[in-house]
Amino acid sequence: MANEVVDQGRRRFLTTTTAVVGGVGVVAAAVPFIKSWEPSARAKAAGAPVTQSLKKIEPGQQLIVAWRSLPVFIVNRTPSQLAALPKQDPRLVDPSSTGTSADQQPKYAQNGTRSIKPEWLVMVGICTHLGCVPNYVGDMKPEPFDPNWQGGYYCPCHHSRYDMAGRVYQGVPAPKNMVIPPYHYLDDMTVQIGVDPQGAA
């Protein structure tokens, strides 16, 4: 082969094409590695929906259930606790959960009691300030942190307060209402946490 004139154009074309194809290959090869960080089947199984019977929970009583390693509060709210809820509205940050707390609950829990059935509260018990687990203070009597306490939650860490629907009071560190997880009723006295009701938003 005699000394040929170097075709720079063809060289550039081939180099670029090879580089691009090679680059595509490298990106494709990276995909499995990145995806391997997704929750594994074991993690997903452990995070599976949790079924809980409501039969043994007395009125005014709270049961804590673990779902995806989170504490979920299930409360059998008394009629007086329920009656006090609308009266709290002026003291709350987002009473209708349509403002800053719009993303804290599924559509079917975006109501005055933040639940499917009024008397049963199903809520993730994590304070929206810095993540502590608030205490259930269900009795409606004056408390040191609120002389006009109508029942609800008091967080020991930085003293945030919520009402019996998990709605945050004004003037506390926490910014939002506590999260309501997806859940639905398998039957009248059984809830399944982690799955929305069929056909619901």
Next chain:
Amino acid sequence: MIKRYFSTIALALGLLAGASAAMADEGPELPSAATNIRDTASLRRGAHLFFNYCVGCHSLKYMRYERIADDLGLTQDEVMNNLNFTGAKFGDPVISHMPADDAQKFFGKAPPDLSLEVSAKGADWVFAYLNGFYLDPKSPIGWNNTLLPNAAMPFPLWELQGEQTAVLKPGSSADDPQIEKLILTHPGRLTPEQYQQATRDLTNFLQYVSEPAALQRRHYGIWVVLFLLAFTFLAYLLKKEYWKDVH
């Protein structure tokens, strides 16, 4: 030129040795199980057999019900109603409810987990094993097996296959019986051909359980190999272009 052939031949020899050794894998003289994990209908039949006849004693502790549903194209309800008799959750692994201590007492040995049985022994072995049970009055459980003499396992599929008896070779003594062949002395619910198919399905299912990823890897593999060959060709064109100035 001769030196180039010499070295290329040495290379080819090595590759050939490797490749032929790779193919000469299965043990001698076992009937071929002829499994095909892409036959989903077969996998489903095999799963059905496993959960009806085997899971009473044998676990598949690395296999989740949900995975079986996904891979075999079954719904959660189908799996939970027709396959799950152990009360496990959908995402749980398949664990037999036979307590290991009881198994030890009844059979002298805990029934092994079968998740990797086909990986360990080969599909042909498992297939032959399922077809190798015969009545043996001398055995404490009444059954014996040509592949695993004096196995502690009773025969769970006798309703389907029926009962086989061993025909001994002429000149065999009672102490050292040499089995010539097995014959079906009492038919079961399935014909011999149907039973062969059933054990083939069951072996197929166990092969799938040994490596569920096998269902997907071949599919991806075609694309990957084709892409890499195309890339190699492109790189070759690039090399040829640059090497025009080397003489």
Next chain:
Amino acid sequence: MANVLSNIGDWVTERAPGLMPVYRKHMTEYYAPKNFNLWYYFGSLALLVLVNQIVTGIFLTMNYDPSAAGAFDSVQYIMRDVEWGWLIRYMHTTGASLFFVVIYLHMFRGILYGSYKKPRELVWLLGMLIFLVLMAEAFMGYVLPWGNMSFWGAKVIVSLFGTIPVIGKDLVQWIMGDFLPADATLNRFFALHVIALPLVLLLLVVLHLAALHEVGSNNPDGVDIKHGPKGNRWDPTKPADGIPFHPYYTVKDLVGVGLFLAIAAFIIFFQPTFGGWFLEHDNSIAANNLVTPAQIKPVWYFTAFYAIVRMIPSAMGTAVWGVLGMFGSIALLFALPWIDVGKVKSVRYRGTGYKVALTLFVLAFFGLMLIGTDYTDEIFPKLFGADIDITAWDNAFGRVMTLIYFGFFVFLWLYTHLGWEKTKPVPERVTMHD
């Protein structure tokens, strides 16, 4: 875009002026002989496989449980529950076996073309050290899945050290940290395999390449291009027969990489166990110290050396001779530059005696592999009759192979020290086989 890059380049050069010259020294101004052939792909491929092992290894470590109780389960977890875990695992196991294919071919190139001779003895020694460390790394890696072959392989190989007189028994216990391979053994092998040896390996590879670049690459003709005429298309002071490594060999190696990856991908996606050679059947059974596999043998890449251990009989109440034989078979490779003092480097111009000896050596290596893998147990009865005494045949065949293996070095020493070799005239300039 190019402007931005060159501005960044200037910024860096102002602050680290040595960087660009280093790049040039090792890439665009490293003049390698222009006649590299097929055998010269394996160095860059070895580097590729090393990167693969490290990257896939890191991702495996994210989900692997290094305890005796959990290791086997965690491998199944990776294979089934971790998204794409099966692919990462197969890439790692296939890479391990292909590493040895590549390394053996790479070493063979060194022998073919005399690349271990002066002035490259240091390159060869560093390479042999890499080989040793790689063997240790692969052995420990194989123990980690804690399958039955992992356990028994560990037991047998560690017990080889027990044949050393006086200290043997204590040494074995010290290596294992227990009375048999156990949790302690697994944990320390994990630490060594995942971080200690890879760091050593990386250091040795850097030194190996640095040593090579100091003296320049050999070539298939064994002709030193630095002693030849000066002046090529790129630089009037550099060897006439040299071409810049980048872009010529980077672009050529890219083709090798593509083809190698295609072969690797075929194995990974279609035959990941490679018929039981890359992933052994017995390792699908969890480690059980009460049940030995039917045939304990190491993974294929160790089998030739393992066969040497088996072929050398015990004597004087000790089995240490086999172990010494195995160490010797590798030590002799270290000593090649001093055993072979022939002046002619490349097999192309060496005496016929050398070519015959080398062919026999290669055949002996494969023969030893056949013994080590117990393959002879299968083929001898087929070839010579079902009623032969397999052990006797194995021993006869294996011992002949062992003698040929060692004999190669003895022959080479005599051949080159006593002037028996008659070489052909070596050309002045490299020859190109277009």
